[in-house]
Amino acid sequence: MAQLVSLSEAIAETVHDGDSVALEGFTHLIPFAAGHEVLRQGRRDLELIRMTPDILYDQMIGVGAARRLVFSYGGNPGVGSLHRFRDAIEHGWPRPIEVEEHSHAGMANRYVAGASRLPFMVMRGYTGTDLAAHTNVRPITCPFSGEELMAVPALNPDVAIVHAQEADRDGNVQLWGIPGVQKEALLAASRTVVTVERTVERIEQRPGGVVIPGWVIDFVAESPGGSLPSYAAGITQRDNNFYREWDVISRDREQFQAWMEAHVLGGVTA
Amino acid sequence: MTGRADGGLAASGPLAGGVAEAEYTNGELQTIVAARSLAGKRSCFIGVGRPSTAALLARMVHNPKLVLVYESGTIGAKPYHVPLSIGDGELAETADLVVSVPEMFNYWIGPGQVQVAFLGAAQIDPQANLNSTVIGEYEHPRTRLPGAGGAPEIATGCEEVVVIAPHSKRTFVQELDFRTTRGDRTTLVITDLGVLRPVDGELTLTTLHPGVSVEQVRENTGWDLKAVASVAVSPAPTSEELAALRELVSR
Structure with a gap:
C-alpha cells in the first residue's frame, strides 16, 4: 500500500547512487519536481532511462548525475538540440556518458516486457538500420510462421x-490526458x-483516465505544479516559452550551472 | 526544421488565369506542396514543425476529414494552433481518441492503420534512407542528433512516407553517417527547391518549384542527381492557400 509522504522522503527512500531510474512522461506529466529533488539529494552514477x-x-546529465542513458529520442521538442546531452556525448562534459538507444517502439515494448515480467517482447523493427548493431536487440524466429522478428529485452528499472x-x-x-508509458514504467520497476x-x-474515474491502484505504488507525494514547465492536463499549462528559453540557458556551461544553482540546487552542494 | 527553407528566398510565380503575381517564400511553397500531397488521403502521421503546419493546412484547404495522428498518442487531433511539441495539450483535448505509447506503436503504426507519414531528417541518401542519429562516427560523433524516435517503425508501418527536408548538400548525401530509418516506402521528398520521387530505386528530380533550375537543385544535392525527361513545375500557391497558411501560422 502506498505511503503518502513528502517528496524529499519519497526520493530519499527510493533513489540511491548507481540506481537505474526511469522518470517517465511522454511530453506530458514530466516529473520535474521529483527529478530536481534527486539532484538536490546529490545522487550520482545513475542510469537514467x-x-x-x-x-x-x-x-540531470548537465550536473553530472548520470553515468548512462537509455533512451529513444533526445531532443527539445519543437525547439532543437539538448545542449547538455550533446555536450556529454560529444565532449564528455561534465563526465562521459554511456548511451543505449532504441526506437520509440523498441523502448515502449521493453517497458511492456518489463511490466509483464517477461524476458523480452517481439516486434518488427531494427532490421535494415544501423541501430541493431549499436544496441541491445536480437533477431528471433517466429515458432509458428518462421518469420524473422526482433526481440527487445525487458526494461525493469530499480526505480520508476x-x-x-x-x-x-x-x-x-489517476492521470489523464496523454498517458505515455507511465503505467508500464511503474509496473516494470x-x-x-x-x-x-x-x-x-475519492478517485472518480474520468473518461480516458488511467487509474493505478495504491497497492502497486510505494510512495505518493503531493507536488503541486510538479511537472512544470511540462504540464498536467486540466490543471497546469505547458510553458512553451521556457522550452525555447532553455535553448539559450543550456548552450553555455557556466550559464547552465548558474541557472541550476539559482533555480534547482539552491545552495546545496551537488 | 532548419531556418534555411524560410530564409529570405523570396520567389514569385504566376497564378492561374493571369491574376497578379503573389510574393511567397520557397519555404511557404514547400509547406503548401506538402499540404497538397495529403489531398484524398485518409490519415497522416506527423511530427512537429513544417510537417505539422502542412497537415493542418491540408485540413483547412484540401481535406477537412484528414485524420492527424501524433506519436504522443493523439489520434484524430484537430488543433487550432500549430503545436510546438507533439505533446501540446490541445492535441489531446481535440483528439478522437488518446492512446498509450505502446498501443500507438503496436496497434496503430506497426500494423499500418495510418496511411501516410511525414518525416524529416538531418541526412537522406539516394534510396531515401534517413539519418537522425549522429553526424560523424557513432562512438565519437561530431554532432549528436536526437536519435530514432518513432521514425523507423513509422517508415515501415505506414503505406507511404513523405520526407520534408531543406535542400542542401549537408542533407542530401551520397552516404549516410548512420542509417536510422529505411527508405523503402518513401514516395515523395518535398524540399524548398522541388520534389524528388524514387525512379528505379533512386530519388530523382521530378518537379521544380517556380523559378528554380535543374542546375540549382543539382548544386544542392550531394550525389549525381538524375532528373526525369520532362521535369514538371509546381503550381504557384493560390491566393487561398497562401492566405490560409499565413492565417494559420499567425494564430
Whole structure:
C-alpha cells in the first residue's frame, strides 16, 4: 500500500547512487519536481532511462548525475538540440556518458516486457538500420510462421517515478490526458514514486483516465505544479516559452550551472 | 526544421488565369506542396514543425476529414494552433481518441492503420534512407542528433512516407553517417527547391518549384542527381492557400 509522504522522503527512500531510474512522461506529466529533488539529494552514477529525455534529463546529465542513458529520442521538442546531452556525448562534459538507444517502439515494448515480467517482447523493427548493431536487440524466429522478428529485452528499472493529477488517501492514483508509458514504467520497476498535483477524498474515474491502484505504488507525494514547465492536463499549462528559453540557458556551461544553482540546487552542494 | 527553407528566398510565380503575381517564400511553397500531397488521403502521421503546419493546412484547404495522428498518442487531433511539441495539450483535448505509447506503436503504426507519414531528417541518401542519429562516427560523433524516435517503425508501418527536408548538400548525401530509418516506402521528398520521387530505386528530380533550375537543385544535392525527361513545375500557391497558411501560422 502506498505511503503518502513528502517528496524529499519519497526520493530519499527510493533513489540511491548507481540506481537505474526511469522518470517517465511522454511530453506530458514530466516529473520535474521529483527529478530536481534527486539532484538536490546529490545522487550520482545513475542510469537514467526515458523514451524522451528532454529538459529534465538535460539538467540531470548537465550536473553530472548520470553515468548512462537509455533512451529513444533526445531532443527539445519543437525547439532543437539538448545542449547538455550533446555536450556529454560529444565532449564528455561534465563526465562521459554511456548511451543505449532504441526506437520509440523498441523502448515502449521493453517497458511492456518489463511490466509483464517477461524476458523480452517481439516486434518488427531494427532490421535494415544501423541501430541493431549499436544496441541491445536480437533477431528471433517466429515458432509458428518462421518469420524473422526482433526481440527487445525487458526494461525493469530499480526505480520508476511519474507525475499524475491526483491521488486519494489510500494512494490510488489517476492521470489523464496523454498517458505515455507511465503505467508500464511503474509496473516494470522495483520501487515506485508518484507525485501528484493534489490529494482528493475519492478517485472518480474520468473518461480516458488511467487509474493505478495504491497497492502497486510505494510512495505518493503531493507536488503541486510538479511537472512544470511540462504540464498536467486540466490543471497546469505547458510553458512553451521556457522550452525555447532553455535553448539559450543550456548552450553555455557556466550559464547552465548558474541557472541550476539559482533555480534547482539552491545552495546545496551537488 | 532548419531556418534555411524560410530564409529570405523570396520567389514569385504566376497564378492561374493571369491574376497578379503573389510574393511567397520557397519555404511557404514547400509547406503548401506538402499540404497538397495529403489531398484524398485518409490519415497522416506527423511530427512537429513544417510537417505539422502542412497537415493542418491540408485540413483547412484540401481535406477537412484528414485524420492527424501524433506519436504522443493523439489520434484524430484537430488543433487550432500549430503545436510546438507533439505533446501540446490541445492535441489531446481535440483528439478522437488518446492512446498509450505502446498501443500507438503496436496497434496503430506497426500494423499500418495510418496511411501516410511525414518525416524529416538531418541526412537522406539516394534510396531515401534517413539519418537522425549522429553526424560523424557513432562512438565519437561530431554532432549528436536526437536519435530514432518513432521514425523507423513509422517508415515501415505506414503505406507511404513523405520526407520534408531543406535542400542542401549537408542533407542530401551520397552516404549516410548512420542509417536510422529505411527508405523503402518513401514516395515523395518535398524540399524548398522541388520534389524528388524514387525512379528505379533512386530519388530523382521530378518537379521544380517556380523559378528554380535543374542546375540549382543539382548544386544542392550531394550525389549525381538524375532528373526525369520532362521535369514538371509546381503550381504557384493560390491566393487561398497562401492566405490560409499565413492565417494559420499567425494564430
